[in-house]
Amino acid sequence: MMHRLYFHRDSKRGVEGTYNWLVDEVKELGEALKTNEKKALENEFADVIAWLASLANITSIDLERAALNKYDGKCPKCMRSPCQCTF
Amino acid sequence: MMHRLYFHRDSKRGVEGTYNWLVDEVKELGEALKTNEKKALENEFADVIAWLASLANITSIDLERAALNKYDGKCPKCMRSPCQCTF
Numbered sequence: 127m128m129h130r131l132y133f134h135r136d137s138k139r140g141v142e143g144t145y146n147w148l149v150d151e152v153k154e155l156g157e158a159l160k161t162n163e164k165k166a167l168e169n170e171f172a173d174v175i176a177w178l179a180s181l182a183n184i185t186s187i188d189l190e191r192a193a194l195n196k197y198d199g200k201c202p203k204c205m206r207s208p209c210q211c212t213f
Numbered sequence: 214m215m216h217r218l219y220f221h222r223d224s225k226r227g228v229e230g231t232y233n234w235l236v237d238e239v240k241e242l243g244e245a246l247k248t249n250e251k252k253a254l255e256n257e258f259a260d261v262i263a264w265l266a267s268l269a270n271i272t273s274i275d276l277e278r279a280a281l282n283k284y285d286g287k288c289p290k291c292m293r294s295p296c297q298c299t300f
Binding site: 131132133145164168169172181186195196199208 | 218222229239243246260265272278279282284286
């Protein structure tokens with residue numbers, strides 16, 4: 127979905143510009159976390175994931191597959207579920 | 214999935230600690246983007262989304278619903294698909 131919606135524009139902005147937007151959105155999420163207002167939080171989480179998806183699109187990474195490959199129902203470090211890492 | 218896997222540990226770490234991990238993972242993604250190695254990129258994208266999911270879990274936000282609510286097939290600013298915002 128994000129590909130169809132934003133790919134033409136994200137490509138023009140480039141990887142570095144899109145990454146910088148992602149960093150800004152993560153900062154906004156940090157601000158929203160201090161307020162603990164549900165609507166603001168939903169908005170900022172949505173923005174972070176949208177920019178993450180854009181960045182994945184322009185770097186040709188399949189975000190969902192990358193996540194499922196690494197976290198396929200068990201912790202990639204201790205291989206257990208629930209995770210039992212001690213760090 | 215992330216809830217079952219990590220919720221007990223993320224809850225103990227708290228919102229601020231989990232947010233700080235997210236920020237670190239976003240920085241690692243930034244480093245991986247400079248190398249442009251596909252495997253490293255997939256790994257770092259997976260980590261960012263895993264920590265974002267953890268943060269959503271402990272703040273009781275439904276990440277997928279939040280994203281779909283805001284980006285339901287059209288740009289939330291210009292309401293078009295593809296987006297035609299000019300910023």
